[in-house]
Amino acid sequence: MGVKVEIFSDVVCPWCYIGHVRFAKAADRFRAKGGKLDVTFRPYQLNPEATSDGEPLLDALERKFGPNVSQMTQRVTQTAAQEGIETHFHQAISANTFEAHRLIELATRQGRGHEMAERLFKAHFTDGLNVGDPDVLAKLTAEVGVQDTGEGAEAVQEQIDRARSLGITGVPLFLFEEQFTVSGAQPEETFDAVLDEVAQRTGQIPLAPAADGCDDDGYCAV
Template identity: 70%
Template sequence: MKVEIFSDIACPWCYIGHARFSRAAERFRARGGTIEVTMRPFQLAPDASAAGEPMIPALERKFGPNAAQMVQRVVDVAAADGLTLDYGKGVSANTFEAHRLIELATRQGRGVELAERLFRAHFAEGRNVADPAVLAELAAETGVEDTGEGAEQVREHLGRARALGITGVPLFLFEEKFAVSGAQPEETFDAAIDEVAERTGQQPVTVLAAPADGCDDGSCAV
């Protein structure tokens, strides 16, 4: 099963939704199913500065007096999911270069891993994910080679998101035709995965008994 996750590194609900979906996907894999996840870019603030600015003042400017209440709510929800959001030291910055690096990581089979690392750097560590030095460090940490390419592909993906009518993230697109929007509860993701698997003939085999003696991958233990 192919799943594209449209998200932005600067979106806390994308971080939460990604974590919830990942746990649902692992449960499906444990039952014998296969899920291929590809990260797709979306920019909530394409005009944000690469220089970055403290996150709380940026949110107060955008949302006014409701900013503090909004922050506390998302911090509490994230904590319940085992995620740390530290807005006090957070940096609001342009995410285009982070998406470009995820595009390269995807080509190298590490797109999901790098996206998760960028989420943590942005929300828990107060790193500027537009800073070339920060991106170079995180790329090296996750084993991603930054060739400097990927910008044109990111623009194409952003254009595709607009063409699909995507105006909010996270959005989970299954097999290019079934969509689930928002940081849904895990049981909703479980149900969505199962429904898509059933509709597309990818339902995993149900195991009716514990494993017993047998042969595997061309070898037999006797």
């Protein structure tokens, strides 16, 4: 099975996209040296009240954070670019993401969870597509090669409720082996260190402990 990793995120969260890319690079290095991972994407909705019709993202951000959103998005755009991520906040659409999460759930069952999440992130931040629109979602699902059986809504709601019960109030959050957590889009080196540390602690691979590891309360130093 390998080290169990659950990634709580939302596909309209830019730091989730950045964290997704950074963790994926660390995961590749971990696998390259013999480690095994069991990665699952978990749903979280930053704005569960949003409609599927959507609205310009900058309008939604300005309403929530005030008139200085351009400075905020500029910083995110620069950070994302360093990770090879192209973002266009001026054309992005704020929309309800429940159905997008349902498709990630189905994709995960079909062995394409990473690909589905990646495509949804790109659709929102790069392509300016409405990830709450059923027609858009149908095209993206077909593009990734996922069969939409109509199932998954109950599982998504259960995981959203679970995130709330775990006290998760912000994403991305990375939960390792249901006991060690890392929050935020941390540098790749942090993910490298935590993966090594968790693998060593759980005896899944004989790696040396990381310098900045996990304490006895399940929090991994960053």
